Amino acid sequence: MLSLDTLRILCTSRASLHHSWLMTKRQFVYQTVTCAAHCMSTSFPKKDTWHSNMDLNALGKDIKRIYSTYPASSIRKYCTGQVKLNCWNCKQPLDTTPAFFCMSCKVIQPPEEDASYFKIMDCDVTFTLDTQKLQKRYLQLQRSLHPDNFSQRPVKEQEYSESHSALVNKAYQTLLKPLSRGLYMLELEGVRTDEGTDSGADSGFLMQLMEINEALDEARTPEDANKIGQDTKGKLAVLTEAIDAALLEGELQAAKALLAQMKYYANIEEKVKEKLSEFM
Template sequence: MLSLNYTRIVRSARALLHPHWLLTKPESVCKAVTCSARCITTSSPLKDTWHSSRSLKALGKGRSYHSNLLLRYYSTGQVELNCWKCKQPLDQSPAFFCMSCKVVQPPEEGTSYFKIMDCDCTFTLDTQKLQKRYLQLQRSLHPDNFSHKSVKEQEYSETHSALVNKAYRTLLKPLSRGLYMLELKGMSIEEGTDSGADPEFLMELMEINEALHGARTSEQANKIGKDAKGKLADLTKEIDAALLKGELQAAKALLAQMKYYANIEEKVKEKLSELM
């Protein structure tokens, strides 16, 4: 009976980690698997690391015996993270500081930006929460706070601070956030290629650019900017829906369109500066 139960648990865990399951139901992954640990990089599902024992225990809450077996399955081959100075176990992931000696820790390789910023792995994340988290982390990790510490602590704080800045900038805007979500799933939008774009869409863009180039008043430029902003709002809803359904190719095509309209928005700003 023990062997049978263990086999069932292992099979269930393997099914849970299957890459096709991740691609078809990404929203289930974030809710069912990474609820406690937030979002874990999904580009290589079979290589995901589970550093937080608290998150693992949550998977088997209320099922003491079976949860122990499940914990051992997920922990196979994993090394418990300890503080580099006092050697005490780190009970959080990512662990910015040791809870025992309060010393700053080295960044954990491969940790997703969503996890660093303590945000849900979703295209429509709470940007106010993101900003609050950013300010909190920078207050505690800024290199100025470690000017009188050891060289190692100074290096770790500088690395953390730069990583937090990059994570914040990436997740703040919808376009970079969406591209990063596709990147986590092993997809990317190639730079400088229009081969996959719809000819009608490209013609529409050409007309918009010509109209912007020929704009002679700020009112004309603002109108183009307002239209572009409205299109970006529509694309945001469409991309969110595609990602929730696991339709990655559709999300990729929509993000490519968003990229063009975001570029038009920037050109409108430049045009307004010229007209002032």
């Protein structure tokens, strides 16, 4: 028979093992629930990558906005992590994405063709982006990536330089003007437009455009042309506010229709410039 002391030792050991097993199980459950909760709380934005409580009544009226911006996220990103790229030359991990140069060996890297123009140009994904910051970034990248800097480097690096330079130029030209920027933002959301922005403008709007074009053709002085130009700039400013509001609210079809109007007024703005050049 087992002595009383032996039984006490066995019971104590068993209780200790059960407690350790229970704590381990609780820790596992806690970690699992925590990961799931984190993924759910960060992975499902409303409609869009933007959140907003905005009241947009009509063009020409004040647009009051209170919104917060969240980056697009996914369960894959938060739970499994992103695949890290390595330098093609020294095989060291690349610290940033898109990576133009390896921080370890300083060698130029191949361009990431699927990187968004906003990421390439280090800009916020917003319709009203800072164009001065965009231009500064463009000049900085072209100074470091221009093919002239790689004329004495191996052929592979020369090719990477040419590809980077072309991609940066395309990103800059796309994001610089509001119209192409807005169309690109719609494209990122899966909304495409045929032949620019035509969305079936109504007859009243087209009639208004016809009258503006006729007035511009009949302008006989720089002052007359300038007046039309200033009115057009005002309409473009109102459209910019409305498009920004629609994109923030996730109303992509509304943004598409407004961009169609912006295209027409942008064309008039160019015609005003041509008309003014005739007076010089």
